[in-house]
Amino acid sequence: MKHLLSVADLTREDAVRILDTAAQMAATQEREIKKLPTLRGRTVVNLFFEDSTRTRISFETAAKRLSADVINFSAKGSSVSKGESLKDTALTLQAMGADAVVIRHQASGAPHTLATAGWTRGAVVNAGDGMHQHPTQALLDAYTLRRHLVGDGGRADVYGRDLEGARVVLVGDVLHSRVARSNVGLLHTLGAEVVLVAPPTLVPVGAGAWPARVSYDLDATLAQVRPDAVMMLRVQRERMSSAGGGFFPSPLEYARRYGLDARRLAALPDHAVVLHPGPMNRGLEITADAADSPRSVIVEQVANGVAVRMAVLYLLLAGRNDGSAA
Amino acid sequence: MTTTWWLRGVRPLGGDATDVLVVDGVVAALGAEAAAQAAARDDVRVLEGAGHVLLPGLVDLHTHLREPGREDTETVASGTRAAAVGGFTAVHAMANTTPTQDTAGVVEQVWRLGRAAGWCDVHPVGAVTVGLEGERLAELGAMADSAARVRVFSDDGRCVHDPVVMRRALEYVKAFDGVVAQHAQEPRLTEGAQMHEGVVSAELGLAGWPAVAEEAVVARDVLLAEHVGSRLHVCHVSTAGSVEIVRWAKSRGIDVTAEVTPHHLLLTDESARGYDPHFKVNPPLRTQADVDAVRAGLADGTIDVVATDHAPHAREDKDCEWAAAAMGMTGLETVLSVVQQTMVDTGRMTWADVARVLSEAPARIGRVEDQGRPLAVGEPANLVVVDPAARRVVVPEEQATASRNSPLRGRELPGRVVATFLRGRATVLDGRPVDDPDRPGVAAGAAVGA
Structure with missing residues (x-):
């Protein structure tokens, strides 16, 4: 693995190895001294063209726990806001000796361009590009699902396991969601069964080719599928305005038809868990009753995100200079 | 001499x-x-x-020569030299220059630059509306009467989307046997659009440019042309649905002609998978079914001409992420080869057909009298x-x-x-x-x- 650009680049074996490595990383995080010397002397650049405090902090924490030097480069207040191109930014970071570039960009494909245009020799990690991919989010979701749905809740017996047979329902703005695209791909690779639920306006034309079933009815889907997990996607309120595309009539109507509330939560099987990539719109796609319930693993997802990103940076960077495969 | x-x-x-x-x-x-x-x-x-x-010298109905305004990417001289290398003896220079070719002065300047360079005849296309803004008709008559003798009018790059403005333009150009060449793109359906809307755009997360945004305008325009008895030319037909509509319109006797670009004859939206902006173009590359349909339409005469939509761009406008890149690709020096590969070598067309679609028909549509002529004494x-x-x-x-x-x-x-x-x-x-x-x-x- 040279870069992590899309979940489509990962085989089942690749993905399971990342999850297993993340489990090992998580184990180290329960020690008093959390810092590992693994990436001492390596430089990781967080190149964020879009605001995302939580993802940036997660990557920053992961890199620091591995003893890497971290440079945060955000578009605001930098030369990027003065119109500098992605190419020049990349060449600048290359000149400073970045071993890995973690990139968040509003344009789909920007990490792919960064990795293939010859502007940087470092490993490129996609931290979210436009409506395309957010592979570490899908990996942390898969990690979280594996912890809860596979084995008996202990740690050791999940090593080497995938999500074969798990039933996952993704609900919300699939059209604009890189989280949805990443999860559909990775969950399929790991053997899970995926159902997407959204108003028809928020399902992309062409989604029929995805390895997932599409439904417009959340209640019917929950009753029929009896899901092991429900993953709620963030919906931006402005999507309802005509300037924002007019995708649904009102937040109230959206919440009624597609929101996860106490009633729908009660309809889930007892073992089912609730996920959300954050940040949540409480009262829109999820109510406080659902978000704060014991079923909710939303806060745990954040902690797992650090372990998964430690695993990704470790696998991309450790041993990179001595030529051995990471 | x-x-x-x-x-x-x-x-x-x-x-x-x-x-x-x-x-x-x-x-x-x-x-x-x-x-x-x-x-x-x-x-x-x-x-x-x-x-x-x-063959008779080729005639392009759709060339962007970029002068005046973007001489860093092409000039009338460099573009017509490229055209000659591609086999052309006449090109129609699109109106979206800076300043816009929306006055007699600018079209005459472009025409003179073409004469001075001497590579091929340059027939400037006049803008339909002032500044391509789609609101007010440009002085079409003045451009028609100028030394450049403009006969083709287009806001190409933008669509004349207001139905009343389009109707007026179609009617007005009848006075001098002109034709409106429409860039068919419903603007509201294509806000922020990056590529063809379908399976590939869904996967790549790029905002979609749906086929219906082209077809809806083509359908409206052929009906307008029928209603007012005018001549309509449809630029760069890219979808199977547009081919069907043009076929239907011709069967009704509507005076419509259509063009297809070499890239829409050859390439599909699958090319976008590497996010290489060299495949970003407007209208976007479509599916294999659309490619098959435009090939069939060209072979059966539904599509009258192949036009390059040669669109030179600066390196920095293609050496970037997809969303930031300019739309368009060059084509003057490769179009004949692409037509040979897709239409002649496949047995769909003869060389006489090539002469028809790359010389005779474009000359006829552009009312260029000394081009696209028979090979005769x-x-x-x-x-x-x-x-x-x-x-x-x-x-x-x-x-x-x-x-x-x-x-x-x-x-x-x-x-x-x-x-x-x-x-x-x-x-x-x-x-x-x-x-x-x-x-x-x-x-x-x-x-x-x-």
Whole structure:
């Protein structure tokens, strides 16, 4: 693995190895001294063209726990806001000796361009590009699902396991969601069964080719599928305005038809868990009753995100200079 | 004044080998008569045809020459030189320059620049509306009456989306036998659009440009053209649905013509998978079913012409992330090869059909009287000699255009333009432009002070 650009680049074996490595990383995080010397002397650049405090902090924490030097480069207040191109930014970071570039960009494909245009020799990690991919989010979701749905809740017996047979329902703005695209791909690779639920306006034309079933009815889907997990996607309120595309009539109507509330939560099987990539719109796609319930693993997802990103940076960077495969 | 040329053993429209004698810019004799007259003269230059195909000089209905305004990407001189290398003897220069070609002054300037460069005839396209803003008709009559004699009007790059403005334009140009060439793109359905909306866009997370946004405008416009009895030309038809609508319109007797670009004949939206902006174009590359439909439409005459939509762009506008990149690709120097590969070598069309779609029909639509003529005695010697057996690999850095944004880099294509003649004057010989040694960028033999 040279870069992590899309979940489509990962085989089942690749993905399971990342999850297993993340489990090992998580184990180290329960020690008093959390810092590992693994990436001492390596430089990781967080190149964020879009605001995302939580993802940036997660990557920053992961890199620091591995003893890497971290440079945060955000578009605001930098030369990027003065119109500098992605190419020049990349060449600048290359000149400073970045071993890995973690990139968040509003344009789909920007990490792919960064990795293939010859502007940087470092490993490129996609931290979210436009409506395309957010592979570490899908990996942390898969990690979280594996912890809860596979084995008996202990740690050791999940090593080497995938999500074969798990039933996952993704609900919300699939059209604009890189989280949805990443999860559909990775969950399929790991053997899970995926159902997407959204108003028809928020399902992309062409989604029929995805390895997932599409439904417009959340209640019917929950009753029929009896899901092991429900993953709620963030919906931006402005999507309802005509300037924002007019995708649904009102937040109230959206919440009624597609929101996860106490009633729908009660309809889930007892073992089912609730996920959300954050940040949540409480009262829109999820109510406080659902978000704060014991079923909710939303806060745990954040902690797992650090372990998964430690695993990704470790696998991309450790041993990179001595030529051995990471 | 001009050289007398003896084209020996060329195959007009791919037929039997024969001789052609060109004297004083016109076809003077054919066959044995040409050989006999040539043998009797002492001022004859010989071009060994070696079984190459002879076609009337190509005519492009859709070229972006970028001058005035973006001379860093192309000039009238560099673009027409590239056109000559591609086999063209006339191009229609699109109106989206800076300043816009929306006045008699600007179209005359472009026309004069073309004359001075001497590579091929430049027929400026006039903007339909002032500044391409879609609101007020530009002075179409003034452009028609100018020295540039504009007959094709287009806001290309933008759609004349207001139905009333489109109706007025269609009606108004009847006064001087003009035609409105519509860039069919419903603007609200394509806000922020990055590529064809379908399976690939869903996967890549790029905002979709749905086929219906083109088809809805084509359908409206053919009905408007029928209602007011006007002539309509549809630029760069890219979808199967548009082909169907044009076919239906023609069957009703509506006076509509249509063009397809070489890239829509060859490439699909699958090309976007690597996020290489060299495949970003407007209208976008569509699906294989659409490619099959435009090929079928071209073969059966539903689509009248192949037009390049040659759109040079600066390096920095393609050396970036997809969303930030400019839309468009070069095409003048590869179009004949693409048509050969997709239509001739596949048996869908003959070389006579190629002459129809790349010379006769575009000249007729643009009301260019001295181009797209039959290969006959007394006709102006606008000619191109093609070696269909040649193979070549596209290297953008070796092209004559000033820009490098060809989507065909590294592709092997069939066919090569050997020579191009503009009214008997060789603008291209042995595949290379014939430059004036003393005047940079100017064709050898171009009139001084034109």
